[in-house]
Amino acid sequence: MTTLTIALAVALAASLALSAWLWRRLARATTAPAIEAPPPADPFSPLQHPLFQSAMAALDSGLIVVDLEHQIRLVNRRAEELLAPAVDTVGQGLIVLLRDHQADALVAETLRDGEAREMAMKPISSGRTLRVQCSPIAPNGQTIGALLLIRDITQLSMLERSRRDLVANVSHELRTPLASLKLLVETLQSEPPPEVARRMLGQMAQEVDAVTQLVDELHELSQIESGRVTLKLAPTPIRPVVERALERIKPQADRKQIAIAAEFHDAASCALIDGDRVGQVLLNLLHNAVKFSAPGGHVTVRTALVNHNGDAEHDDASAGGLWLQVSVIDTGIGIPAQELPRIFERFYKVDRARTRNAGGTGLGLAIAKHLVEGHGGRLWASSVEGQGSTFSFTLPAA
Numbered sequence: 001m002t003t004l005t006i007a008l009a010v011a012l013a014a015s016l017a018l019s020a021w022l023w024r025r026l027a028r029a030t031t032a033p034a035i036e037a038p039p040p041a042d043p044f045s046p047l048q049h050p051l052f053q054s055a056m057a058a059l060d061s062g063l064i065v066v067d068l069e070h071q072i073r074l075v076n077r078r079a080e081e082l083l084a085p086a087v088d089t090v091g092q093g094l095i096v097l098l099r100d101h102q103a104d105a106l107v108a109e110t111l112r113d114g115e116a117r118e119m120a121m122k123p124i125s126s127g128r129t130l131r132v133q134c135s136p137i138a139p140n141g142q143t144i145g146a147l148l149l150i151r152d153i154t155q156l157s158m159l160e161r162s163r164r165d166l167v168a169n170v171s172h173e174l175r176t177p178l179a180s181l182k183l184l185v186e187t188l189q190s191e192p193p194p195e196v197a198r199r200m201l202g203q204m205a206q207e208v209d210a211v212t213q214l215v216d217e218l219h220e221l222s223q224i225e226s227g228r229v230t231l232k233l234a235p236t237p238i239r240p241v242v243e244r245a246l247e248r249i250k251p252q253a254d255r256k257q258i259a260i261a262a263e264f265h266d267a268a269s270c271a272l273i274d275g276d277r278v279g280q281v282l283l284n285l286l287h288n289a290v291k292f293s294a295p296g297g298h299v300t301v302r303t304a305l306v307n308h309n310g311d312a313e314h315d316d317a318s319a320g321g322l323w324l325q326v327s328v329i330d331t332g333i334g335i336p337a338q339e340l341p342r343i344f345e346r347f348y349k350v351d352r353a354r355t356r357n358a359g360g361t362g363l364g365l366a367i368a369k370h371l372v373e374g375h376g377g378r379l380w381a382s383s384v385e386g387q388g389s390t391f392s393f394t395l396p397a398a
């Protein structure tokens with residue numbers, strides 16, 4: 001129970017008690033015998049006070065007051081925003097507003113035993129996750145209604161889910177190399193012939209590299225996501241950045257007999273970038289292009305000057321300025337169309353069986369996307385399965 005709910009419940013209870021007391025004083029003072037007895041006071045009438053109404057309207061949590069019959073006596077603006085009722089709900093049953101039988105049952109229990117309760121609900125109409133806190137209203141110790149406080153916890157529950165997914169993914173990714181390490185150590189303990197032992201030590205080194213890469217990339221991603229990586233932006237010629245990345249990937253490409261090349265639309269073009277970080281993005285894309293291509297394939301890096309930020313349909317070309325578009329084009333295995341939107345998610349790998357031997361953490365594209373977006377650009381992919389893929393990103397031209 002939050003302090004806010006308690007404060008609201010106390011304020012409400014106090015004003016209801018005050019109104020009941022005033023009403024009794026007034027009834028006692030009126031002694032004229034001919035006057036008819038007044039109708040019983042409505043204990044909820046103080047809710048109509050303009051001061052109370054404007055305080056409720058200013059609250060950034062949803063607030064609903066119901067009586068013992070579950071009839072709505074007050075709904076503030078935020079509650080209407082969160083629950084988006086189709087009709088005016090004051091005077092209606094609570095279920096018309098909540099459209100959730102569990103929440104309605106929760107209120108019934110609070111009205112019955114006077115105990116505060118809370119639950120989370122997901123109205124289908126809005127797709128949000130809401131936390132509902134229900135407290136009794138009992139001005140003279142006797143419950144006369146309930147107060148519901150409603151908060152939007154969508155963001156919070158999404159964060160919670162992504163944290164759970166992260167832990168599940170990391171443990172899944174660690175399990176494979178650790179299991180093979182354990183097996184290799186056990187075999188080594190049985191003192192195999194020296195050449196077998198040597199081969200096993202080589203395999204162990206590979207597994208240790210895989211774990212190290214995972215930990216390094218996770219650390220990198222968390223640094224970027226928490227905003228601890230600052231880009232050192234400066235007008236930088238793109239050609240040396242591309243050439244450096246190609247040089248670094250060359251040994252790997254040569255080993256697989258994959259030809260690599262660059263095509264510059266204009267050898268002198270510059271972009272406002274952090275050269276090292278853009279080099280890292282390029283290396284990552286080149287690494288994938290080589291990894292997912294068969295021997296004899298081709299990988300090309302191409303640059304072009306465009307007047308939209310990679311989204312010709314939605315960008316206003318006249319307002320967008322100039323962008324340098326860099327594409328990494330391969331003739332590899334390609335990516336099925338239905339998988340394309342997901343490959344930038346953390347840990348996502350297309351068809352694990354198909355790419356099992358390729359290694360990798362599934363974090364590279366997530367990191368690359370963050371880095372490109374940090375420059376104000378966009379990173380996207382297009383592909384034809386079996387024919388190849390093109391990964392393109394934009395950078396602000398300088």
Ligand code: ADP
Nearest residue numbers: 288289292334343349350360361362363364365
């Ligand atoms: P990984 O470490 O697995 O390469 P990435 O985030 O870099 O992680 O890539 C995610 C997945 O996207 C890869 O596992 C692969 O399935 C797919 N992918 C990325 N680049 C390519 C490419 N050039 N060709 C085919 N598939 C690719």
